Amino acid sequence: xxxxxxxxxxxxxxxxxxxxxxxxxGITEYAQEQLGDxxxxxxxxxxxxxxxxxxxxxxxxxxxxxxxxxxxxxxxxEVNRELLDHPEMINxxxxxxxxxxxxxxxxxxDVQGLMSAEQYEEYLASLG
Amino acid sequence: xxxxxxxxxxxxxxxxxxxxxVPFAGWEMPLQFQGILAExxxxxxxxxxxxxxxxxxxxxxxxxxxxxxxxxxxADVPSVALNRARYTLVCNEAGGIIDDCIFYRLGDQEYxxxxxxxxxxxxxxxxxxxxxxxxxxxxxxxxxLDVGMIAFQGPQTPALxxxxxxGLADELRPFRCAQxxxxxxxxxxxxTGYTGEDGFEIMPAMSDAPKLWSLLQELGAVPxxxxxxxxxxxxxxxxxxxxxxxxxxxxxxxxxxxxxxLDSESVCVEALRSIQRSxxxxxxxxxxxxxxxxxxxxxxxxSRGETVGEVTSGGYSPTLDRSIGLGYVASELAPLGSRLxxxxxxxxxxxxxxxxxxYSRRRA
Numbered sequence: 023x024x025x026x027x028x029x030x031x032x033x034x035x036x037x038x039x040x041x042x043x044x045x046x047x048g049i050t051e052y053a054q055e056q057l058g059d060x061x062x063x064x065x066x067x068x069x070x071x072x073x074x075x076x077x078x079x080x081x082x083x084x085x086x087x088x089x090x091x092x093x094x095x096x097x098x099x100e101v102n103r104e105l106l107d108h109p110e111m112i113n114x115x116x117x118x119x120x121x122x123x124x125x126x127x128x129x130x131x132d133v134q135g136l137m138s139a140e141q142y143e144e145y146l147a148s149l150g
Numbered sequence: 151x152x153x154x155x156x157x158x159x160x161x162x163x164x165x166x167x168x169x170x171x172v173p174f175a176g177w178e179m180p181l182q183f184q185g186i187l188a189e190x191x192x193x194x195x196x197x198x199x200x201x202x203x204x205x206x207x208x209x210x211x212x213x214x215x216x217x218x219x220x221x222x223x224x225a226d227v228p229s230v231a232l233n234r235a236r237y238t239l240v241c242n243e244a245g246g247i248i249d250d251c252i253f254y255r256l257g258d259q260e261y262x263x264x265x266x267x268x269x270x271x272x273x274x275x276x277x278x279x280x281x282x283x284x285x286x287x288x289x290x291x292x293x294x295l296d297v298g299m300i301a302f303q304g305p306q307t308p309a310l311x312x313x314x315x316x317g318l319a320d321e322l323r324p325f326r327c328a329q330x331x332x333x334x335x336x337x338x339x340x341x342t343g344y345t346g347e348d349g350f351e352i353m354p355a356m357s358d359a360p361k362l363w364s365l366l367q368e369l370g371a372v373p374x375x376x377x378x379x380x381x382x383x384x385x386x387x388x389x390x391x392x393x394x395x396x397x398x399x400x401x402x403x404x405x406x407x408x409x410x411x412l413d414s415e416s417v418c419v420e421a422l423r424s425i426q427r428s429x430x431x432x433x434x435x436x437x438x439x440x441x442x443x444x445x446x447x448x449x450x451x452x453s454r455g456e457t458v459g460e461v462t463s464g465g466y467s468p469t470l471d472r473s474i475g476l477g478y479v480a481s482e483l484a485p486l487g488s489r490l491x492x493x494x495x496x497x498x499x500x501x502x503x504x505x506x507x508x509y510s511r512r513r514a
Contacts, residue, residue, distance in 0.1 A: 058182065058185065058186055058377070059185055059186050059187040059188075061187075061444065061465075061466035062442070062443065062444050062466065062473070064442075064443075080495075082444050084186045084187060084377060084381060084465060084466060085181075085186070085377060087444075087446070087495070106442075110187075113185075
């Protein structure tokens with residue numbers, strides 16, 4: 023079951039709006055499962071401006087490298103530096119401790135335009 | 151196009167264990183069970199089980215069996231005593247590596263050659279060619295589908311094996327083999343492996359493989375897939391054919407000189423002597439990343455702004471908690487401590503050459 027407090031992309035990222043209007047971004051349970059053990063992560067510098075769907079960073083598992091894409095436009099306010107030393111947190115807790123970046127200057131409409139948990143689950147089902 | 155994939159007798163076992171099955175060298179094999187890193191750690195700490203039944207098992211029998219094997223490999227085969235195993239390279243006339251193999255001497259005139267799954271046909275053809283040309287009395291017998299193979303690896307394996315085959319672990323020193331019984335199942339057992347850990351490779355009839363697997367699992371061995379096998383062999387500095395070497399590379403540049411008997415006649419010995427004399431232009435080196443990042447197969451290696459080689463294997467080492475790799479570099483850069491940089495998807499990241507193996511187990 024995917025948390026309903028957030029929105030999802032076809033690239034298997036989630037974004038959740040916080041009370042102050044900023045947004046947390048991470049990858050989904052499905053994504054971490056597909057990746058397998060995450061051993062390396064590359065995140066953007068705070069202050070970077072990202073357009074929606076622009077490359078945000080890289081996540082690397084034992085097997086392969088995957089690009090991360092920004093689900094919405096915004097400015098990087100903070101990155102989860104704990105992941106640099108403990109990338110396994112992405113596998114262990116993708117929905118909360120495994121968050122990757124906090125974005126400021128996010129347009130709520132961008133977030134609303136993404137898939138709901140229910141739509142994301144339907145999308146996963148369509149992948150077979 | 152659909153590819154027809156072969157399955158070992160352990161296929162149903164893997165699926166029941168929730169193994170993630172992937173195509174590998176024409177076989178459907180488990181990439182992982184509980185997770186690559188957890189499996190790799192289990193092998194370093196306790197005991198792991200790998201299905202390696204996809205590898206080729208070719209028997210050579212007859213008065214000329216030793217001569218044929220001696221001719222196609224870099225080993226001095228006649229010097230290998232009964233019930234011993236030896237790592238060797240099968241090479242062509244140019245010294246190019248067709249495959250790397252382990253062979254077991256099972257009798258005065260009987261040898262078993264273990265080939266990589268991807269090279270089974272190439273090795274078979276090469277053996278057939280020289281049998282026809284020079285050693286016609288040798289009987290070649292590919293029994294890959296009739297005989298299973300389970301690698302049982304890790305520091306606890308001798309103690310665990312003792313429970314189902316009393317005395318066997320004591321009797322079998324490294325690179326020895328014995329035809330014996332494991333928990334009542336007839337099997338050829340060698341004290342060999344591909345993980346850098348102590349362990350055994352057990353070859354029962356293919357139909358007995360599931361029974362033996364369950365038995366070893368009940369003893370506490372953790373099912374492991376190809377992913378963990380790759381992590382472990384890289385940590386141990388063991389090369390993977392098709393990745394770290396191929397028919398366009400020779401044993402000298404691959405750093406495998408110690409497995410080449412330059413005084414033993416073989417199809418490749420002239421070429422290898424000549425390469426040894428002149429020195430190869432490139433050599434395989436081990437490196438560790440100094441900067442953040444993971445090097446992968448095919449990434450370019452730079453030194454002082456020039457391309458000097460290419461990464462062949464790279465990954466995260468869970469045992470060392472470090473990013474490591476292998477690659478060919480200009481020979482003068484192979485010595486320890488050479489500063490390199492690796493082109494990681496457009497970004498140059500610092501690395502330095504280090505001694506191989508990256509990891510060696512503490513010996514009792």
